[in-house]
Amino acid sequence: MNSGVLLIHPADNVAIALRRLAAGTRIEAGGIAVTLATDIPCGHKFARVAIRAGEPVRKFGQPIGSAKENIAAGAWVHTQNVRTNLEGVLDYTFAPQPVAKLPAVAPCTFAGYARPNGEVGIRNELWIIPTVGCVNEVAQALARNLRAAGLPAGVDAVQAFSHPHGCSQLGTDHESTQQILAGLAMHPNAGAVLVIGLGCENNTMASFRALLPDADSGRYRFLSVQESPDEMAEGAKLLGELAAHAAQFQRTPQPLARLRVGLKCGGSDGFSGLTANPVVGAFSDRLVAAGGTTVLTEVPEMFGAEALFLNRCASRAVFDDCVAMINGFKEYFLRYNQVVYENPSPGNKEGGITTLEEKSLGCLQKGGTSEVVAVLPYGGRLAKTGLNFLTGPGNDIVSLTALAASGAHLVLFTTGRGTPLGGPVPTLKIASNSDLAARKTGWIDFDAGRVIGGLSLEAAAEELLDLVLVTASGRRTHNEANGFHEIAIFKDGVTL
Numbered sequence: 001m002n003s004g005v006l007l008i009h010p011a012d013n014v015a016i017a018l019r020r021l022a023a024g025t026r027i028e029a030g031g032i033a034v035t036l037a038t039d040i041p042c043g044h045k046f047a048r049v050a051i052r053a054g055e056p057v058r059k060f061g062q063p064i065g066s067a068k069e070n071i072a073a074g075a076w077v078h079t080q081n082v083r084t085n086l087e088g089v090l091d092y093t094f095a096p097q098p099v100a101k102l103p104a105v106a107p108c109t110f111a112g113y114a115r116p117n118g119e120v121g122i123r124n125e126l127w128i129i130p131t132v133g134c135v136n137e138v139a140q141a142l143a144r145n146l147r148a149a150g151l152p153a154g155v156d157a158v159q160a161f162s163h164p165h166g167c168s169q170l171g172t173d174h175e176s177t178q179q180i181l182a183g184l185a186m187h188p189n190a191g192a193v194l195v196i197g198l199g200c201e202n203n204t205m206a207s208f209r210a211l212l213p214d215a216d217s218g219r220y221r222f223l224s225v226q227e228s229p230d231e232m233a234e235g236a237k238l239l240g241e242l243a244a245h246a247a248q249f250q251r252t253p254q255p256l257a258r259l260r261v262g263l264k265c266g267g268s269d270g271f272s273g274l275t276a277n278p279v280v281g282a283f284s285d286r287l288v289a290a291g292g293t294t295v296l297t298e299v300p301e302m303f304g305a306e307a308l309f310l311n312r313c314a315s316r317a318v319f320d321d322c323v324a325m326i327n328g329f330k331e332y333f334l335r336y337n338q339v340v341y342e343n344p345s346p347g348n349k350e351g352g353i354t355t356l357e358e359k360s361l362g363c364l365q366k367g368g369t370s371e372v373v374a375v376l377p378y379g380g381r382l383a384k385t386g387l388n389f390l391t392g393p394g395n396d397i398v399s400l401t402a403l404a405a406s407g408a409h410l411v412l413f414t415t416g417r418g419t420p421l422g423g424p425v426p427t428l429k430i431a432s433n434s435d436l437a438a439r440k441t442g443w444i445d446f447d448a449g450r451v452i453g454g455l456s457l458e459a460a461a462e463e464l465l466d467l468v469l470v471t472a473s474g475r476r477t478h479n480e481a482n483g484f485h486e487i488a489i490f491k492d493g494v495t496l
């Protein structure tokens with residue numbers, strides 16, 4: 001009678017269909033038997049008990065909204081009969097709670113590249129970074145030519161990161177572009193970097209160089225194409241010099257504590273908060289316990305679930321930073337006369353996610369149970385080990401770029417509907433359901449849907465840790481094998 005049904009928390013008044021359930025089916029969830037009034041799609045919710053209009057709808061033991069109308073036991077619970085409880089900015093009280101004991105992790109290493117500045121990379125690539133969108137095609141052509149000629153020995157790949165910014169921006173909007181591009185230029189996965197400018201842009205070569213502490217080292221070369229008689233020939237020459245610099249680095253054993261991992265979700269479904277995100281959260285706890293670093297972003301997908309982390313902040317100062325991050329992003333929405341809750345995409349809803357609160361409660365499980373040690377601004381770089389938060393939107397490409405610019409070596413990207421997207425750093429795709437993993441073998445790197453089939457959360461997290469270690473040691477992710485590397489920069493300002 002319980003087959004195909006999941007009750008997440010005993011306080012929940014909804015249960016989850018683990019497969020499509022037909023109308024008229026008699027189902028038991030948590031000791032309560034109901035007859036389904038309609039078909040329930042896989043991953044969607046049905047009422048275990050009658051829910052009166054205005055009462056909270058509970059999942060994960062938390063309210064995910066309230067009933068728009070009376071909902072009968074056995075009814076499908078979704079957007080047609082549930083409304084969000086979210087509104088504008090809120091006041092919060094710091095009430096720190098004890099943090100759960102983190103799991104013990106056996107000492108382990110990965111094979112990484114030690115850099116002269118003390119950082120460690122997991123790839124030894126040549127990166128070409130345009131200071132302005134006007135030279136995107138020059139950057140791409142140089143990368144194509146080098147690939148066609150054959151990568152130099154010791155170089156894993158050459159990547160050119162196109163973007164439309166770097167000019168016609170003002171104030172903090174312009175500064176954000178510079179900070180993101182500088183964060184990428186300093187990334188330890190790049191053995192060497194060619195910075196290409198036009199020569200007349202706002203993001204001048206001189207101002208950009210000033211953001212790079214080791215700008216005069218052998219790691220960088222700078223090319224202003226308006227000043228070069230033949231930018232293609234000069235660019236090829238500079239890439240040859242950079243390749244020789246990168247070739248000096250060799251993989252050596254590095255402790256797990258040196259690893260920095262970004263946490264991201266996209267194309268979520270009703271299983272994301274049940275399988276993939278909790279598995280990533282359990283991995284995060286293991287990495288933090290070993291002295292490593294994780295970083296979680298997507299601020300709009302924290303709205304409504306703040307209670308999961310606000311009282312896990314390491315100090316009152318970190319709590320205040322978290323509150324400022326949450327309310328600051330809500331104010332950004334309100335400044336443009338937009339509601340703060342219009343986040344679940346059509347695909348999210350089709351997959352079973354009804355409200356932003358429900359999406360957020362699932363999303364934040366990627367952060368595990370450890371304390372929050374720091375909150376970074378957009379464009380900020382990681383400085384503290386442990387679980388960090390990074391200010392940024394939920395948009396997949398923008399988030400991936402910000403995580404890479406913060407210094408994350410790779411990103412764990414959970415998904416219930418699938419995406420081929422790849423960021424500047426290796427992007428491990430983690431499927432929330434086994435059907436997706438079986439259908440999209442060219443996208444998906446890890447099947448977390450097996451948790452529904454009986455694989456324990458702990459075993460899945462250990463498997464994921466093993467995959468992260470071999471990936472950090474050189475095994476290519478599907479996005480790398482497919483050649484998919486993209487960036488996008490958050491824009492919030494005037495275009496001249």
